[in-house]
Amino acid sequence: MFEQKWILIGVLSSLIAACQVGQEQGSNFELTGESTLSEQQKKEVVAKIGDVEITLAEFEKRLNQQSTFARNQYRSAQQKQTFLETMVRFELLANEALRRGYDQDPQVKLAQKQAMVSRFTAEEVSKLVEMKDITDQDIQGYYDRNTTEFSRPAQARAAHILLKDQVTAQTVLKTIRAEIQKDPARARKVFARFVTEHSTESAAQSKHGDLGFFGEPGGAAVKRPQGKPPVPTAVARAVFQVESVGQLVPDVIETPAGWHIVQKTGFRRALQRTLPEVRAKIRMKLFRSKKRQAMEDFVKMLRDKATVVIDEKVLESAKAKKRTDPIPNLNPPGLPQGGIR
Numbered sequence: 027m028f029e030q031k032w033i034l035i036g037v038l039s040s041l042i043a044a045c046q047v048g049q050e051q052g053s054n055f056e057l058t059g060e061s062t063l064s065e066q067q068k069k070e071v072v073a074k075i076g077d078v079e080i081t082l083a084e085f086e087k088r089l090n091q092q093s094t095f096a097r098n099q100y101r102s103a104q105q106k107q108t109f110l111e112t113m114v115r116f117e118l119l120a121n122e123a124l125r126r127g128y129d130q131d132p133q134v135k136l137a138q139k140q141a142m143v144s145r146f147t148a149e150e151v152s153k154l155v156e157m158k159d160i161t162d163q164d165i166q167g168y169y170d171r172n173t174t175e176f177s178r179p180a181q182a183r184a185a186h187i188l189l190k191d192q193v194t195a196q197t198v199l200k201t202i203r204a205e206i207q208k209d210p211a212r213a214r215k216v217f218a219r220f221v222t223e224h225s226t227e228s229a230a231q232s233k234h235g236d237l238g239f240f241g242e243p244g245g246a247a248v249k250r251p252q253g254k255p256p257v258p259t260a261v262a263r264a265v266f267q268v269e270s271v272g273q274l275v276p277d278v279i280e281t282p283a284g285w286h287i288v289q290k291t292g293f294r295r296a297l298q299r300t301l302p303e304v305r306a307k308i309r310m311k312l313f314r315s316k317k318r319q320a321m322e323d324f325v326k327m328l329r330d331k332a333t334v335v336i337d338e339k340v341l342e343s344a345k346a347k348k349r350t351d352p353i354p355n356l357n358p359p360g361l362p363q364g365g366i367r
Contacts, residue, residue: 183292195285
């Protein structure tokens with residue numbers, strides 16, 4: 027009995043999937059062009075299962091709902107026969123489930139209701155807001171109010187070696203500078219080696235002393251990766267004064283943590299995107315926002331008209347149990363994975 031119940035749920039799940047495919051991809055003929063069938067041909071019955079008729083139009087509709095790859099597999103008469111047999115098996119299972127009364131099963135009714143809500147929101151509620159409702163004034167206003175979203179301040183990146191005293195730091199800096207002068211192309215690798223050999227900061231050793239990207243002191247804030255501590259102001263200021271990537275800060279820098287030897291390892295110029303560059307992005311963002319709000323307003327209107335009573339004490343008694351039994355396969359026997367789509 028349990029297996030029979032899931033057969034019908036699988037059938038309905040396949041129907042829901044078919045509805046969703048239609049909503050996402052548009053009508054069937056939009057996928058492959060207008061049907062060449064005449065009105066008379068569309069009404070012709072290609073198969074009959076009890077009282078259920080599968081017309082040529084329905085068969086073509088189901089066939090054209092398949093992916094491009096799948097459609098290419100159903101071109102010959104034999105292949106079309108195979109696809110039709112799949113539809114027949116589907117109807118046989120659905121008919122048997124109905125005969126046994128599974129259309130009254132609470133889970134089946136819930137699946138039907140879910141399919142209905144999905145179709146309703148896709149075809150009716152989605153019309154509450156259309157892309158044309160987003161005006162140029164809306165886009166301009168959003169751009170003007172959110173200038174920082176479309177700009178990026180200049181950012182520098184650096185690596186450092188942390189030492190405990192000034193004399194040691196100056197000695198190591200002198201040695202690094204000498205080695206880099208011998209082979210400037212290996213400046214980054216030379217510095218990384220000295221980090222491993224000399225830095226007193228273990229985290230710096232494992233990451234070659236990388237401080238990540240940071241902004242110029244006194245300028246716009248730069249979002250740092252989670253877990254990355256702020257770069258000391260003196261270090262950041264010195265890096266921005268260095269002209270080229272790979273170059274060392276001329277002198278060691280003192281901070282409460284110790285003495286730093288610093289190398290500039292990256293740079294990003296300040297960026298300001300213009301309205302034409304981001305117009306499409308803003309339009310889509312506003313469209314999605316208004317669509318969500320329209321849905322919330324629509325549901326609120328329905329709720330205001332209805333009588334909704336919630337008993338919080340009863341609600342508190344509900345317990346969410348962990349599922350221990352395996353989730354059944356919702357693809358009933360005789361149907362391909364995903365059902366008829």
